[in-house]
Amino acid sequence: xxxxxxxxxxxxxxxxxxxxxxxxxxxxxxxxxxxxxxxxxxxxxxxxxxxxxxxxxxxxxxxxxxxxxxxxxxxxxxxxxxxxxxxxxxxxxxxxxxxxxxxxxxxxxxxxxxxxxxxxxxxxxxxxxxxxxxxxxxxxxxxxxxxxxxxxxxxxxxxxxxxxxxxxxxxxxxxxxxxxxxxxxxxxxxxxxxxxxxxxxxxxxxxxxxxxxxxxxxxxxxxxxxxxxxxxxxxxxxxxxxxxxxxxxxxxxxxxxxxxxxxxxxxxxxxxxxxxxxxxxxxxxxxxxxxxxxxxxxxxxxxxxxxxxxxxxxxxxxxxxxxxxxxxxxxxxxxxxxxxxxxxxxxxxxxxxxxxxxxxxxxxxxxxxxxxxxxxxxxxxxxxxxxxxxxxxxxxxxxxxxxxxxxxxxxxxxxxxxxx
Amino acid sequence: xxxxxxxxxxxxxxxxxxxxxxxxxxxxxxxxxxxxxxxxxxxxxxxxxxxxxxxxxxxxxxxxxxxxxxxxxxxxxxxxxxxxxxxxxxxxxxxxxxxxxxxx
Numbered sequence: 001x002x003x004x005x006x007x008x009x010x011x012x013x014x015x016x017x018x019x020x021x022x023x024x025x026x027x028x029x030x031x032x033x034x035x036x037x038x039x040x041x042x043x044x045x046x047x048x049x050x051x052x053x054x055x056x057x058x059x060x061x062x063x064x065x066x067x068x069x070x071x072x073x074x075x076x077x078x079x080x081x082x083x084x085x086x087x088x089x090x091x092x093x094x095x096x097x098x099x100x101x102x103x104x105x106x107x108x109x110x111x112x113x114x115x116x117x118x119x120x121x122x123x124x125x126x127x128x129x130x131x132x133x134x135x136x137x138x139x140x141x142x143x144x145x146x147x148x149x150x151x152x153x154x155x156x157x158x159x160x161x162x163x164x165x166x167x168x169x170x171x172x173x174x175x176x177x178x179x180x181x182x183x184x185x186x187x188x189x190x191x192x193x194x195x196x197x198x199x200x201x202x203x204x205x206x207x208x209x210x211x212x213x214x215x216x217x218x219x220x221x222x223x224x225x226x227x228x229x230x231x232x233x234x235x236x237x238x239x240x241x242x243x244x245x246x247x248x249x250x251x252x253x254x255x256x257x258x259x260x261x262x263x264x265x266x267x268x269x270x271x272x273x274x275x276x277x278x279x280x281x282x283x284x285x286x287x288x289x290x291x292x293x294x295x296x297x298x299x300x301x302x303x304x305x306x307x308x309x310x311x312x313x314x315x316x317x318x319x320x321x322x323x324x325x326x327x328x329x330x331x332x333x334x335x336x337x338x339x340x341x342x343x344x345x346x347x348x349x350x351x352x353x354x355x356x357x358x359x360x361x362x363x364x365x366x367x368x369x370x371x372x373x374x375x376x377x378x379x380x381x382x383x384x385x386x387x388x389x390x391x392x393x394x395x396x397x398x399x400x401x402x403x404x405x406x407x408x409x410x411x412x413x414x415x416x417x418x419x420x
Numbered sequence: 421x422x423x424x425x426x427x428x429x430x431x432x433x434x435x436x437x438x439x440x441x442x443x444x445x446x447x448x449x450x451x452x453x454x455x456x457x458x459x460x461x462x463x464x465x466x467x468x469x470x471x472x473x474x475x476x477x478x479x480x481x482x483x484x485x486x487x488x489x490x491x492x493x494x495x496x497x498x499x500x501x502x503x504x505x506x507x508x509x510x511x512x513x514x515x516x517x518x519x520x521x522x523x524x
Contacts, residue, residue: 095463099463111467363460365460372459
């Protein structure tokens with residue numbers, strides 16, 4: 001049984017969020033990889049853009065930040081320079097500026113530091129699963145996948161547990177700003193431009209900023225210098241400190257990035273187990289060794305951040321086409337992760353796949369996911385605890401995808417579970 | 421082409437002829453050397469291409485520069501005095517016979 005079959009006609013409009021409500025239009029990406037690996041999309045919502053869909057091309061371009069800059073935005077939506085300055089984080093900068101800011105937080109998210117959180121993650125997973133599995137029928141995205149990432153980020157940032165549910169919902173509003181189920185301010189349907197200076201173009205950004213400021217003031221009064229927010233606020237060797245605006249945007253980035261990418265990797269893994277019961281049995285039977293490959297295979301399979309956009313700094317030619325300076329170029333990681341040229345049987349989920357050079361974390365360039373170690377560890381520990389407790393999982397109604405051409409995921413996954 | 425060897429465990433060494441001009445990280449990825457991932461493509465963002473040149477080879481490849489030195493604090497296996505990030509070392513004819521330990 002296949003896990004899921006794309007239904008698009010091979011010519012989906014990638015500029016439209018609606019093209020993704022039935023899942024990723026993989027027939028379109030497969031066609032593009034085969035016959036049109038650099039293809040132009042016209043867009044009535046703004047300037048059109050180039051689509052890069054082959055794994056090899058994504059890797060080659062992602063590292064070339066001199067040619068393809070992140071400093072004019074990383075989503076297809078156009079920004080004025082004023083908006084860019086107001087909303088940017090280090091995601092929207094290039095080296096060497098990017099490297100300078102990233103260094104400030106790299107330690108807190110490095111492999112060895114994250115590994116120390118394993119027992120805390122395991123305890124959070126146990127609590128979440130015991131609560132969810134009290135019922136045999138529930139929405140697995142809502143009750144399991146949605147719960148872990150924000151709670152874990154809250155621990156790392158030193159946030160009070162009582163605030164986490166509120167943060168989860170604000171994170172939804174920020175990044176799922178194109179799905180009316182998550183926000184009243186749907187990005188491509190907004191009539192006013194009142195929020196255009198806010199992070200992610202969303203009023204949730206302002207609320208999150210107010211929250212972060214208050215939190216830091218309280219921590220400063222209490223003399224609390226733990227946690228990574230304090231680390232970010234320290235001046236660097238040259239004495240320059242992060243500005244209020246940079247701090248606000250960085251905090252919003254952490255909330256958004258920590259919230260839904262890991263969530264949708266977990267949801268995709270649980271969905272795959274519903275459709276292909278041998279996956280759960282394989283994980284239950286297997287030795288510990290399987291987790292070193294299974295985790296990344298689930299992330300490849302899920303590819304929640306579907307693309308990042310870059311902007312050409314000069315004209316260049318590729319696959320016989322002319323990309324002009326200042327044109328937008330989208331690196332479709334979700335397509336690279338199904339590239340037949342890179343992966344054997346890419347539409348098959350193979351828990352032993354190795355090597356597995358997927359690009360779901362934006363590998364191959366300076367912006368590779370900062371939370372890569374945390375994401376892998378959360379997914380691994382959650383699935384380990386899940387497979388221990390569950391004998392069988394099956395779909396209990398149709399699942400539904402997020403309305404977004406940027407973040408791909410199953411926002412609702414009704415399941416029926418038998419406990420082990 | 422220079423010959424490079426990666427000791428990945430006590431009883432496993434991967435040996436490859438490597439073209440001059442690419443980095444040791446790229447050479448490792450091309451030869452599927454375990455634990456040398458190069459996840460940032462050599463931009464000093466990830467510290468996932470940690471190696472240790474054996475013995476006198478460390479003097480031949482030299483010490484890390486500032487930024488590499490900072491990033492070496494974030495490797496998965498803790499750094500030692502002779503640790504390097506292999507994305508910052510370019511293959512030259514001089515490195516023929518180089519032996520690298522892959523920590524972990």
